Amino acid sequence: MGNIALSIQDVSKVFTINKQDLKVLNNISLDVSDGEFVSIVGASGCGKSTLLRIVAGLETATNGSVEFNGEKVTGPSSNCKMIFQESRLFPWLDVESNVGFGLDRSVSKDEKRKKAAHYIDLVGLKGFEKAHPKQLSGGMQQRVSIARSLISDPRLVLLDEPFGALDALTKIHMQHEIQRIRQQEKKTMILVTHDIDEAVYLSDRIVVLSERPGSVRQIVSVDLGHPRDRGDDSFTYYKNKILRQFFTKEKGADPDYVI
Ligand SMILES: Nc1ncnc2c1ncn2[C@@H]1O[C@H](COP(=O)(O)OP(=O)(O)OP(=O)(O)O)[C@@H](O)[C@H]1O
Ligand SMILES: [Mg+2]
Known part of the structure; x- marks a missing residue:
């Protein structure tokens, strides 16, 4: 190691x-x-x-x-990012915005969208960018939470x-x-x-x-x-x-x- x-x-x-x-x-x-x-x-x-x-x-x-x-x-x-038992997503934000939320405010909108797309793809949720948490299964919600944690590259x-x-x-x-x-x-x-x-x-x-x-x-x-x-x-x-x-x-x- x-x-x-x-x-x-x-x-x-x-x-x-x-x-x-x-x-x-x-x-x-x-x-x-x-x-x-x-x-x-x-x-x-x-x-x-x-x-x-x-x-x-x-x-x-x-x-x-x-x-x-x-x-x-x-x-x-x-x-350092922490992922919990429950996904802790914002119910009023779609998947793309929930994932993008993991980034600093200084990141431009365009860059945010690009990065969010990469991590949404990484967790296998391509096509669900505009879905809201309640429209996803528990496992999918947890994948959004994983993408949100990884997007800032901890x-x-x-x-x-x-x-x-x-x-x-x-x-x-x-x-x-x-x-x-x-x-x-x-x-x-x-x-x-x-x-x-x-x-x-x-x-x-x-x-x-x-x-x-x-x-x-x-x-x-x-x-x-x-x-x-x-x-x-x-x-x-x-x-x-x-x-x-x-x-x-x-x-x-x-x-x-x-x-
Ligand atoms: N903020 C706190 N104030 C007071 N006591 C706390 C606090 N957080 C945890 N404890 C106590 O510390 C002990 C350990 O809690 P902790 O949540 O770390 O356990 P755990 O190993 O994660 O348990 P579990 O497997 O059930 O999640 C518990 O007895 C709990 O009551
Ligand atoms: Mg515990």
């Missing part, structure tokens, strides 16, 4: 809820290489979204720091359960699309997911977090080429390796059994 793009150093996070401290993240350290695809898996409430929000500069760490391309993250940056794309609300078949299709876009656009991507199949299908590495307060329990490198065959024994091997982490109590334990 290439140069380190993102460096998460000893990040901890404590929230205060009703005057009570709640430790959510505990000493997370992780380096992500330029162009790498890393997934984060872990139990509900272990701090995955909080970690992504800290990386995006939307939340501050209580301790530790995040550096992107050698610079400390102190707030949101155009170099180096880092953070995905927080982007396909969680989609049906199984659309999800598989979207995973394939993300893999294709990733190869074409060469972005660094971090995906938070509950779906271990999805993590193994897409990732170079999978980070397993412990229960809250989330700490790095194990990092698994997925040594398989693309496209990956979900029916392959090696694919199942990685799925089991991750699953086992959720059924063992001891930190870093990797006992010799298969679920």
Whole structure:
């Protein structure tokens, strides 16, 4: 892998809820290489979204720091875009305008239209430029949201359960699309997911977090080429390796059994 793009150093996070401290993240350290695809898996409430929000500069760490391309993250940056579970589109704008919204105001109308056309094509929505969000399926809306995030050409794309609300078949299709876009656009991507199949299908590495307060329990490198065959024994091997982490109590334990 290439140069380190993102460096998460000893990040901890404590929230205060009703005057009570709640430790959510505990000493997370992780380096992500330029162009790498890393997934984060872990139990509900272990701090995955909080970690992504800290990386995006939307939340501050209580301790530790995040550096992107050698610079400390102190707030949101155009170099980093986040995609959420729900598409968060503007219902009154058509697809073209929703996608164009991801660009700076200084970009001319003509340039905006040209770029929007490129990214609409990239996510497979050519012909739907003038459609409004409510005229699209959930998967199509999510593709608009992906195009809107990519149009400003961020180096880092953070995905927080982007396909969680989609049906199984659309999800598989979207995973394939993300893999294709990733190869074409060469972005660094971090995906938070509950779906271990999805993590193994897409990732170079999978980070397993412990229960809250989330700490790095194990990092698994997925040594398989693309496209990956979900029916392959090696694919199942990685799925089991991750699953086992959720059924063992001891930190870093990797006992010799298969679920
Ligand atoms: N802004 C906030 N203020 C107070 N507590 C918060 C805030 N955001 C998150 N939390 C708490 O931090 C913990 C972790 O939340 P987070 O959303 O990061 O979990 P998660 O791992 O993404 O869970 P899920 O898989 O369910 O999405 C939760 O217990 C939540 O109550
Ligand atoms: Mg979450």
